[in-house]
Amino acid sequence: MFYLPPIDILLQIMINGILFGAMYGIAAIGLSLIFGTMQIIFIAQGAMIILAAYGTFWLFHFFSMDPYLSIIVIFPVSVIFGLGLYQVLFRRVARAGKFPSLLIAFGLMVLLENLMSVLFTPNSRGLRTSYTAFGISALGLKISFTRLMAFIMAILATTGVSLFLKKTLIGKAVRAASENLESATLVGITPHKVNMVTFGIGIGLAGLAGVATATTYSFGPYFGFVFSLKAMIALALGGMGSVVGALMGGVLLGVLESYGAFFLTGGWADVISYAAFLLVLMFRPEGLFVRSSGSERP
Amino acid sequence: MANPLLRVSDLNVFYGDAQALWDIGFHVDEGGVYSIIGSNGAGKSTVLRTLSGLVRPASGRVEFLGSRVEGKGADVMVDLGISLVPEGRGLFTGLTVLENLELGAFTKRARKKSAKTLEWVNDLFPIIETRKDQQAGKMSGGEQQMVAIGRALMSRPRLLMLDEPSLGLAPLIVKTVFEIIRTLNEQKVTILLVEQNIHQALKVADRALVLKTGRITMTGKGDELLADPEIQKAYMGTLRKGT
Numbered sequence: 146m147f148y149l150p151p152i153d154i155l156l157q158i159m160i161n162g163i164l165f166g167a168m169y170g171i172a173a174i175g176l177s178l179i180f181g182t183m184q185i186i187f188i189a190q191g192a193m194i195i196l197a198a199y200g201t202f203w204l205f206h207f208f209s210m211d212p213y214l215s216i217i218v219i220f221p222v223s224v225i226f227g228l229g230l231y232q233v234l235f236r237r238v239a240r241a242g243k244f245p246s247l248l249i250a251f252g253l254m255v256l257l258e259n260l261m262s263v264l265f266t267p268n269s270r271g272l273r274t275s276y277t278a279f280g281i282s283a284l285g286l287k288i289s290f291t292r293l294m295a296f297i298m299a300i301l302a303t304t305g306v307s308l309f310l311k312k313t314l315i316g317k318a319v320r321a322a323s324e325n326l327e328s329a330t331l332v333g334i335t336p337h338k339v340n341m342v343t344f345g346i347g348i349g350l351a352g353l354a355g356v357a358t359a360t361t362y363s364f365g366p367y368f369g370f371v372f373s374l375k376a377m378i379a380l381a382l383g384g385m386g387s388v389v390g391a392l393m394g395g396v397l398l399g400v401l402e403s404y405g406a407f408f409l410t411g412g413w414a415d416v417i418s419y420a421a422f423l424l425v426l427m428f429r430p431e432g433l434f435v436r437s438s439g440s441e442r443p
Numbered sequence: 444m445a446n447p448l449l450r451v452s453d454l455n456v457f458y459g460d461a462q463a464l465w466d467i468g469f470h471v472d473e474g475g476v477y478s479i480i481g482s483n484g485a486g487k488s489t490v491l492r493t494l495s496g497l498v499r500p501a502s503g504r505v506e507f508l509g510s511r512v513e514g515k516g517a518d519v520m521v522d523l524g525i526s527l528v529p530e531g532r533g534l535f536t537g538l539t540v541l542e543n544l545e546l547g548a549f550t551k552r553a554r555k556k557s558a559k560t561l562e563w564v565n566d567l568f569p570i571i572e573t574r575k576d577q578q579a580g581k582m583s584g585g586e587q588q589m590v591a592i593g594r595a596l597m598s599r600p601r602l603l604m605l606d607e608p609s610l611g612l613a614p615l616i617v618k619t620v621f622e623i624i625r626t627l628n629e630q631k632v633t634i635l636l637v638e639q640n641i642h643q644a645l646k647v648a649d650r651a652l653v654l655k656t657g658r659i660t661m662t663g664k665g666d667e668l669l670a671d672p673e674i675q676k677a678y679m680g681t682l683r684k685g686t
Binding site for chain 1: 495496497516518521522526527529533534535536538542545546549554597
């Protein structure tokens, strides 16, 4: 039953996994940012991604808008949606602690899923563009064009968010608030403002991930939940609070899954990823890509 | 006499059902050093946390520059000019020293002057400039305390509040910290100081008050309290043994 396939196949699987995992990475960065300042897992992230995927789909369907071009609509709309979402749903309860926020996020996810199911029917959709089936061949390996684009988007998004957090004053304020909220308010940072910023960026990233999803897979209204779970695993692998770690966690998860699906069967891919999730949490709860010393906070 | 910079009257603060402060009243004049002393758990930090806006008082008034400010959030208070260096310093340990300082000038009022303020802070603490790209958490306790004070100064405070700045520092560094307090005071920074190092705190203070289980038991000039036999008996005796 067990055999070692030729190296080029192994490489091919790895590349598929890396490209696939980058999307988990984008979703995980959003989760990581929101977790940093609000200390909640924004479980509705996946539903947001699917909503954005529908946006991409309908823009293509009705206006023949190229999915990659539609980023200029989807991304800003997602950011604004995120800002509004925080103001309307979370602002008032953010002070009351994490639990109400977590419940709201859960409620939001269920609401969105059902809303999409009613509005867009529960049937799964897929985008068919001229380049959907297009692949690039190099060194005997085949790389799907849309997956490569998704990967490039993930790299760009990670770089963008990293630069924002490192170079801008508001980005530094986000990092400061993630690390020590009390000290952050003492220097004049308003918690609501940083929460809003992380929501804006987090949902903006969900928008990007939505475009990537729409171009690479068929999707349905309820696909988001698994996405959220996978993003959470990617976070656990990569370490909370590190943007690059989140992306690497996503990539690692993608590779694990694609080897799992190849060597065992498709169903085992999930078993492997959840098992990896638990093992990492048990033995290295700070994440694989975070230096274990240095951080004083749990 | 002119209005004091800060006037606190009849302040009552609770943590849940437990009352932490009873009818606290005192005032701080511009340009002075005011010390709050007392033993562990007397409520010293609670006074500062309330004035900084981290804790909301149940009743009482806090007037700063002539207007009522009690109950406002910490982010507003720092913009008004009250800045706290919290106990344990509260640095952003994962950020660099320079980033900590930049964030100190986060308020709109301070941001405009941040380049100039940074020069001033660098003059006060030459060590900061040489270590500006280092992670704040990797510095020694004394250096971290200087960064913490520097960060608070970046907000251009009218009133600088220091919560146990000497805590956990070696005796030699403690001396430096009090020298810094004197220097700042010479540069017209008004200081409200909470300390367990009572001898030093009273020596540096123009005025001081003694807190005991949430109530003021004594107020007076720093040197008067320093000479007071009751204070010597209650606090200094045990303190000399300790240090």
